[in-house]
Amino acid sequence: MDLAEKLKILSAAAKYDVSCSSSGSNRQNIPGGVGNAAYSGICHSWTDDGRCVSLLKILFTNDCCYNCAYCVNRITSDIPRASFTPEEVIELTISFYRRNYIEGLFLSSAIYRSEDYTMEQLLRTVKKLRGEYKFNGYIHLKAIPGADLKLISEAGKYVDRMSVNIELPSDRGLKLLAPRKKKEIILKSMGGITSYIDQYKEERKLFKHAPSFVPAGQSTQLIVGATPDCDLRIIKLSESLYRSFNLKRVYYSAYVPVSDDPKLPSITNPPLVRENRLYQADWLLRFYGFSAGELLSENNPNLDLELDPKASWALRNLHLFPIEINKADYRMLLRVPGIGVKSAKRIAAARRVGSLGYEDLKKIGVVLKRARYFITCRGKYYGETAFRPDFLRQKLLDKVPADSGGEQLTMFT
Numbered sequence: 001m002d003l004a005e006k007l008k009i010l011s012a013a014a015k016y017d018v019s020c021s022s023s024g025s026n027r028q029n030i031p032g033g034v035g036n037a038a039y040s041g042i043c044h045s046w047t048d049d050g051r052c053v054s055l056l057k058i059l060f061t062n063d064c065c066y067n068c069a070y071c072v073n074r075i076t077s078d079i080p081r082a083s084f085t086p087e088e089v090i091e092l093t094i095s096f097y098r099r100n101y102i103e104g105l106f107l108s109s110a111i112y113r114s115e116d117y118t119m120e121q122l123l124r125t126v127k128k129l130r131g132e133y134k135f136n137g138y139i140h141l142k143a144i145p146g147a148d149l150k151l152i153s154e155a156g157k158y159v160d161r162m163s164v165n166i167e168l169p170s171d172r173g174l175k176l177l178a179p180r181k182k183k184e185i186i187l188k189s190m191g192g193i194t195s196y197i198d199q200y201k202e203e204r205k206l207f208k209h210a211p212s213f214v215p216a217g218q219s220t221q222l223i224v225g226a227t228p229d230c231d232l233r234i235i236k237l238s239e240s241l242y243r244s245f246n247l248k249r250v251y252y253s254a255y256v257p258v259s260d261d262p263k264l265p266s267i268t269n270p271p272l273v274r275e276n277r278l279y280q281a282d283w284l285l286r287f288y289g290f291s292a293g294e295l296l297s298e299n300n301p302n303l304d305l306e307l308d309p310k311a312s313w314a315l316r317n318l319h320l321f322p323i324e325i326n327k328a329d330y331r332m333l334l335r336v337p338g339i340g341v342k343s344a345k346r347i348a349a350a351r352r353v354g355s356l357g358y359e360d361l362k363k364i365g366v367v368l369k370r371a372r373y374f375i376t377c378r379g380k381y382y383g384e385t386a387f388r389p390d391f392l393r394q395k396l397l398d399k400v401p402a403d404s405g406g407e408q409l410t411m412f413t
């Protein structure tokens with residue numbers, strides 16, 4: 001099989017992996033080297049269904065010995081198979097880079113022969129790419145869960161970001177759909193990467209030229225909708241992953257129906273609106289000081305598909321609102337629907353100089369379309385509706401109905 005044919009198969013096979021954001025690294029070029037990685041915007045592109053893809057986003061192989069029911073690459077799937085050699089991946093990366101097609105490499109893999117064998121191939125690729133070919137662009141490498149930690153730790157010296165995919169949010173889901181995957185093995189690999197990151201960080205504090213290890217951090221991916229797991233379970237899992245493993249990102253991937261296995265839900269479209277709500281809830285965990293338990297509960301285990309999670313939380317906690325914009329603490333400002341980190345900071349800074357009225361908020365760039373239902377300015381309420389959850393909900397409802405066939409919603413406005 002020629003290289004172009006392999007590329008066609010293995011780039012198509014990689015499209016289900018969404019954890020390809022390439023931010024967070026800053027690698028300067030070296031004399032005689034090729035490429036550099038900047039803090040932002042490296043080789044992102046967005047497909048029409050809203051997924052982030054990079055031009056050179058490939059699997060090393062799709063010839064998998066596992067049989068995960070939800071995956072197109074499972075051993076029983078009747079698809080064309082292909083595998084690269086490390087040299088072929090290097091050739092593609094360097095030549096694409098030189099032609100300005102890409103600024104980085106996202107390399108994942110199915111499990112061919114064994115976890116260790118596959119990880120060895122990935123390690124050989126990135127080691128040679130950095131060492132012999134002096135490629136200095138961004139590399140995001142998938143670590144193979146269950147592979148020898150020595151192989152994973154060696155590979156981590158050459159890449160910017162590493163991820164180990166958890167895929168299914170519960171043990172029960174793994175047992176049902178991916179019986180060869182074990183939660184404790186996946187977590188052991190993640191834990192190994194976290195402790196290497198910490199160890200190398202400490203060494204760099206002592207020795208300026210100590211090597212770095214996965215400088216852009218670790219991420220993972222969760223598939224949403226392949227199992228009956230509720231959003232509460234998913235968000236709680238993400239919260240504990242951020243805390244325990246200091247993950248940079250958890251990516252959520254709406255389950256794409258690729259198999260008619262009766263163990264899978266019979267859906268025709270991926271649950272993209274749910275995926276988007278999970279990203280919004282995740283954002284609230286990371287940047288707005290919310291906890292999973294505030295956003296969801298056993299009585300309310302799934303995110304509202306019609307309203308973003310912050311608005312939904314505010315409507316369930318109306319007793320905390322409206323807040324007086326001149327007095328509320330910063331934490332509460334952040335919790336007002338429609339007020340983001342930037343606006344909250346602007347308000348906090350501006351009110352130090354003088355009391356703020358409604359028009360003053362507009363002048364400093366605070367968007368009041370949603371926020372006005374939850375605030376007062378100098379004691380006056382500008383919501384122009386009854387301060388009741390049903391009335392406010394009606395005002396806040398997104399324009400795009402939840403059942404509109406999976407149109408991607410915006411993040412916070």
Ligand code: SF4
Pocket residue numbers: 064065066067068071072073074075109110111178
């Ligand atoms: S191990 Fe990965 S590539 Fe292989 S079947 Fe499972 S999810 Fe697919």
